[in-house]
Amino acid sequence: MKINKIFKISIHRVKQNKKRNLIIAIPIILITILLLTINIIQYSMENYIKSLENNLTMRTISSIRYSVFEYEEIIEKIESIEHVDMVIGEYEENIYGYKYCEQLKTKDADGYVKINPINTKTCPDITNGRKLQEDDKYVLIIPSKIYADSEGTPTGFRDIYIEKRNLNIEYINGEDLIGKKLIISFEASNGNTLEKQFEIIGTYDSNLYNDMSTLYTPKEIIKEINLELNPDLLPELEISVVVDKIENVELVKNELISKGLYEKSAILQEAQKGDSSETEVNISRVTNINVETINIMKKLIIFLLFASILIFLSFLITTNINKAYLSSTEIGVLKAEGYTNKDIQKMTIIENIIVCIISIMVSFIVFILIINISNIIMDYIIKKDTIGLTMNEIREQLFYIRQIPKKINPLFVLGISVVIIIIEVINTIFINKKILRKNIRELLKS
Amino acid sequence: MMKNQIKSVLRNKSNIIYIFTFVILFAILNVALTIRPLVDQYFDNIVEEYSNTLQTQLNKISSYENIKIDELAKTIQISKELTDEQKTEIENIKHVERLEIQKIDLEGEEVHIQYLYLDDWKNFEYVNNRLDALGISGSPAVLDEQILESYSTIRNIANTIQYLLIIVSLLVIIVCCRNIVKNEQKNIKLLQIFGYKKSKIKQILFVEQITMLIIGLIFGIVLYELLYFLLVHEMLNISVENNAVMMVAINAIIILLPAFLSIHIKTLKS
Structure with missing residues (x-):
């Protein structure tokens, strides 16, 4: 069967099965919006990490006496x-x-x-x-x-x-x-x-x-x-050293100690008399806190991505299987009409790709609308009473959310669109294979 | 009764797939609910370590013997002289335990420093915001501002992730429940033919949804415990005390709300 005819039938099926296609359209819309939100969080976290890494004070080892x-x-x-x-x-x-x-x-x-x-x-x-x-x-x-x-x-x-x-x-x-x-x-x-x-x-x-x-x-x-x-x-009496990267501060400090160039400040020296094993509380501890903060943030990003991918996959697979179960009678009819398994496979794949593209486009529009409307609402709530801002925890949280630079990476948008379509295609192929193995009678009975 | 309900739910293959999704969702949801207490505990440990080290070091210097750092870690220092009215206002701020004024002799000149003792160091930002609104600026007495800033940032991120995952889980479960009810169309029609009232059918569907969600929750909690043990306990070596009431409440809402919403959709029309 010619591809353009299959394409036409697929478009017709998309129009005909609006309700059934909603089963996979809703998860795609939901998950695309979630992934776009994650992209914004990721962007803002990366900005914060950069601000920490660029801060000279965080890369300075002070109180080196000579x-x-x-x-x-x-x-x-x-x-x-x-x-x-x-x-x-x-x-x-x-x-x-x-x-x-x-x-x-x-x-x-x-x-x-x-x-x-x-x-x-x-x-x-x-x-x-x-x-x-x-x-x-x-x-x-x-x-x-x-x-x-x-x-x-x-x-x-x-x-x-x-x-x-x-x-x-x-x-x-x-x-x-x-x-x-x-x-x-x-x-x-x-x-x-x-x-x-x-x-x-x-x-x-x-x-x-x-x-x-x-x-x-x-x-x-x-x-x-x-x-x-x-x-x-x-x-x-004292000098300070600025290190190239925040993660190298500890390395340089150890090198300074090994060369006998790093001495603790007067209070710490007095406090540590007779006990050199204790940890010191100084600038490098603060730097460590920043390195730890960066690590926690990176772990949180990974967790968020992992969790959303897991939700996305389980949700998409489940809804796809559900849709396939509901379509089995229709597939039986198609088989009875003389369409080969290959044709039916192609039809369902094209149908799902069209649904995917429409859903992704809808989710982008919905997301932009959500961002703009929420910005207007948040601005109104926050600016209503600037002094009261500090008095209200919800308003304060809104302030933080408003402060997040909402910038979406076009490459990320393209990437998630392609990944969603690929996953959908693979998913459809595997589910259809199982259904198409059944004979016409079994399919029509279901 | 429950046994029959479970059997009836498991008889339908598509229900099993949805239960699988619920398991994953509940596991992720509960992990998300643990993030905030985990962040709090992690920073509590940092502050404790910071205070202990400082305390040990200062104890060895005679002039610092009487200073209790663990208490000072929860303290805001205000250098500005306060009026009686301001003192009353400050003492009424939530999380403030007491206000102490210390007199320091600085080269013959008496200087007053006000110490504001809080119930928890984590409330520093809250109290400082309120001080700011009163036109008073305070700074942490001992604690490094970098710790507070890091905590504030991580806490906001943890909160965002938590809320985001709760909303997403809720939406996904609502969509799943709607799909399950839609799948039951044939059975609903049969029940209507047998003379079941709409309210009775609704009850049956509600119990079915609840059963599926509870099965999902049970396995989800098992998966969560496994993830918690492997990721948190083994990798981070932190033990966290979860707010059990809050966790039960959120899980209950996430079970009841979608089940309730799904039986009120148009599918019940004859």
Whole structure:
């Protein structure tokens, strides 16, 4: 029998058996929507993992004490260790005092920023502008969305609260400032003040780095400002090491210990006298927590995918078998009319493929509608009372769901469509084989 | 009676396939319900380990002898001076056990630090949100903010997965139950011919659905226990105390709701 005739009959059967086809259409719609939701969760988790991995603080081993007389020698030794991206001296780590920028002041933010050190290796990924170069001096890499928080409060928890309270917060677009000059005023605890002019050379993704108030400048500049601001500073006693990847922190720390370069801070040293076996609570423990968090998140993604695939397969197989049972009389009639087993097999496969394609298309439309309608409803509920947001757990949960970037990977869409069709075809072939083995009488009787 | 019902259910081959789906669904559903307590337990262990280590280390320094870290791990530190009104408002916040003010002599100057003791460290975010609404900023006294942030993120993900799987399981079971009732069309017609009232037929179908779902639940729980033992107990080495009441309630809803909905569809029309 010619394929176009089989195709025509299959289309006719799709139209004729609307109710029966719903048996397989509903699970496909449900599962496609579930898989698309999982894709969004996966995307948001991956973003969070990236923000953790990109965070310099999470990759920093601090409190490495050394003698002032062997500074150069120790720096050289540490720099030779594999995976070390940057070595920072005590006065290169942070500017001691307030950092204020009038140009970054908005109605919500009072213009105080945080300035962190970088070098060419640790420069954040740039969304606009250029990366840091060796000969750069007074330059800044700024967030793509700036919120110069009060007293340069660090990122993380605080930012979440700020966003929660002020959904209509006024941000400064960092990309508009590229190439422009920024004047930052510094004020030390001894009362000394200083003003410096920086050139903005690039922006990093504030969402990806979960940071809206940190500016990056070369580490040498931070030391220069510190010495200018506090001329009576004591010699440096501690250095920090920035590792290339979060998972290598433990490796580098062990290497530092084996080379005798890593000593615990004063309190820990005193506490651990006579008992060196105890675990220490310091930055590497916090880094471990992040590595563990990343691992848990990856496990949760795997569980979710595994669970949904299991639900999908069991549901699809069950409904397919159910549909096949219901169609057996019809298959008996087709056989009686003289159609061969091959023809019937082709007809049912084409019929199910058409149902699959229609169901997938319907599920995409339904999913887009669900997302848009839920966004409108959530915005309405959340924005209704911004102060009350923190008072209501449901509203708070809605806020978190609303915050998830809802981006679907087109490749994923194509992938799941192809996989669903392939599974459906394989499923149909196996179920039909069993039914087609029966003779016409048995089929008509069922 | 129950025995006959089970026999009648198992006689139909398509019912057995649906029971197989129910087994998988109930197993996944119960694993999903365990995720949140598992995350809580996991982070409890981290906080306990963190507190114990800090405690052991600080106990060895004479000036820190009196500090109890396990209690401080559940404490929010507020540096801002509070008014009496604010103190009352703070003490009325849910999960707050008490407010203590500590006086510290800082180079001759007396500084007041307020410590807010919570019932559980996991409620830090809740209390801090409410403090934020009052215009007061607090920070964890001992606990690292990174632990709290990690917990908050993982907890939100666990909640999302849990709700998502509950909704999906419920929808899938509803669809399955509808299909089962549709498959029974011939039998329903026969019963109507024999003079059975609609309400009686509904009861029969309801009991049949419940029987199938309970069989699915029993095997699902067995599969869940197996998965729990292999994945959680053996691989993660964590023992979790599940909220039994909540689990029973959700399982009961997921059994009763689809069974109830499925017998009220149009299939009962003569």
